[in-house]
Amino acid sequence: xxxxxxEYIQHHLQNLTYGNLPAGYERADGTVTTEAGWxxxxxxxxxxxxGFWAVHVDSLGWAVGLGVLFLFLFRLAAxxxxxxxxxxxxxxxxxxxxFVDNSVKETFHGRNKVIAPLALTIFCWVFLMNLMxxxxxxxxxxxxHMAGLDYMKVVPTTDVNVTLGMSLSVFAxxxxxxxxxxxxxxxxxxxxxxxxxxxxxxxxxxxxPVNLLLEGVSLIAKPISLAxxxxxxxxxxxxxxxxxxxxxxxxxxxxxVPWAIFHxxxxxxxxxxxxxxxxxxxxxxxxxxx
Amino acid sequence: xxxxxxxxxxxxxxxxxxxxxxxxxWPPIMAALxxxxxxxxxxxxxxxxxxxxxxxxQEKSAQELREAKQQAATLIEQANKRANQIVEASKEDARKExxxxxxxxxAEIEQERNQxxxxxxxxxxxxxxxxxxxxxxTSVDASKNSEMLEKLAAEL
Numbered sequence: 001x002x003x004x005x006x007e008y009i010q011h012h013l014q015n016l017t018y019g020n021l022p023a024g025y026e027r028a029d030g031t032v033t034t035e036a037g038w039x040x041x042x043x044x045x046x047x048x049x050x051g052f053w054a055v056h057v058d059s060l061g062w063a064v065g066l067g068v069l070f071l072f073l074f075r076l077a078a079x080x081x082x083x084x085x086x087x088x089x090x091x092x093x094x095x096x097x098x099f100v101d102n103s104v105k106e107t108f109h110g111r112n113k114v115i116a117p118l119a120l121t122i123f124c125w126v127f128l129m130n131l132m133x134x135x136x137x138x139x140x141x142x143x144x145h146m147a148g149l150d151y152m153k154v155v156p157t158t159d160v161n162v163t164l165g166m167s168l169s170v171f172a173x174x175x176x177x178x179x180x181x182x183x184x185x186x187x188x189x190x191x192x193x194x195x196x197x198x199x200x201x202x203x204x205x206x207x208x209p210v211n212l213l214l215e216g217v218s219l220i221a222k223p224i225s226l227a228x229x230x231x232x233x234x235x236x237x238x239x240x241x242x243x244x245x246x247x248x249x250x251x252x253x254x255x256x257v258p259w260a261i262f263h264x265x266x267x268x269x270x271x272x273x274x275x276x277x278x279x280x281x282x283x284x285x286x287x288x289x290x
Numbered sequence: 291x292x293x294x295x296x297x298x299x300x301x302x303x304x305x306x307x308x309x310x311x312x313x314x315x316w317p318p319i320m321a322a323l324x325x326x327x328x329x330x331x332x333x334x335x336x337x338x339x340x341x342x343x344x345x346x347x348q349e350k351s352a353q354e355l356r357e358a359k360q361q362a363a364t365l366i367e368q369a370n371k372r373a374n375q376i377v378e379a380s381k382e383d384a385r386k387e388x389x390x391x392x393x394x395x396x397a398e399i400e401q402e403r404n405q406x407x408x409x410x411x412x413x414x415x416x417x418x419x420x421x422x423x424x425x426x427x428t429s430v431d432a433s434k435n436s437e438m439l440e441k442l443a444a445e446l
Binding site for chain 2: 015017019047048050051052053054055056059060063064067070071074075077078079081082083084090093094097098101113114116117118120121125156159160161162164165166168169
């Protein structure tokens with residue numbers, strides 16, 4: 001923990017970034033790149049200078065690792081599944097699956113083989129990624145620091161790229177199912193003929209831009225709000241853990257323990273909200289009549 | 291807060307995980323859940339059926355018991371009737387027998403009385419003759435007075 005408090009915080013909020021630096025770029029350690037190439041960013045400035053062509057290795061690594069852990073556990077249970085008396089792992093997996101299945105059935109009444117597994121994946125995966133927030137903030141970064149990696153953000157959902165990546169995938173599904181169920185005409189009609197409608201054809205055409213603006217905004221707002229809600233909650237939670245870590249060692253537990261306990265609720269709730277909203281958006285995409 | 295390729299990486303990972311979950315996790319577990327549901331439903335139906343069977347069997351056994359009781363009652367009644375008949379018949383027999391015995395005894399008594407009378411008659415004649423001899427101090431010729439004696443004996 002070197003440097004001032006703001007440096008400490010900024011260091012903690014910096015992703016381990018692997019990206020493309022242009023030729024002739026002066027790096028943080030003073031060297032100048034001779035040609036463009038992919039490398040690990042040495043500072044926050046380098047990471048942002050890399051622009052779009054960079055990958056947050058830590059976010060993606062932890063996200064994929066946790067996703068694989070989730071699928072490994074559930075696949076293990078699925079392989080040994082029995083309709084007789086289930087074991088411990090199967091019990092747990094069945095509880096999760098029934099919980100998700102009930103949530104889906106309550107909200108979505110159509111026939112779709114994708115939505116329920118999608119919701120299960122979202123809930124478990126987001127929950128596991130959020131759960132990393134409860135690992136003490138300095139623990140894993142310190143370990144990786146000793147291994148030679150300077151930056152390590154272990155909570156993937158505090159990276160807006162991760163949450164956007166998921167919400168944009170959901171958005172793509174919303175568009176896909178809207179087009180599939182309603183057809184191009186139906187979908188365009190939904191965007192342009194509601195909420196304001198008229199029997200007069202001229203007035204109807206006049207109202208199209210207004211409707212398009214309103215419906216377009218509400219459509220675009222879906223993935224953005226989905227991503228930013230999860231990101232904001234987890235980012236704020238992480239930030240508070242970092243702030244608590246700035247306290248003297250003997251005082252930290254007085255704040256970090258209550259906050260961690262409260263955070264158990266937050267991470268579960270946020271995972272649940274992400275899943276529920278996905279189901280709701282997709283069921284709206286399936287509804288033919290407005 | 292840099293927006294970069296991570297979005298696409300995450301989206302690809304998301305896609306792969308969802309497809310994996312949809313293909314290899316959800317169907318087998320769902321199938322097992324449904325199979326267990328079916329098993330439980332079957333079990334409940336079987337227990338319902340068993341309960342109904344039990345009720346039927348109880349009803350049947352009660353019915354049979356009732357019939358058996360009725361039969362027993364009829365049998366007892368018949369037996370009683372028969373016993374009464376037998377008693378009546380034997381009473382009748384006994385009375386007849388008794389009457390017959392009385393009749394026989396009467397006949398025997400009559401016969402014996404007749405015999406005794408006859409014997410007495412004979413003896414009376416002899417005694418009368420003997421008494422008369424004593425009175426007369428002479429012998430009476432029985433043959434001469436036989437007619438009179440016979441008359442006497444007949445009067446006895």
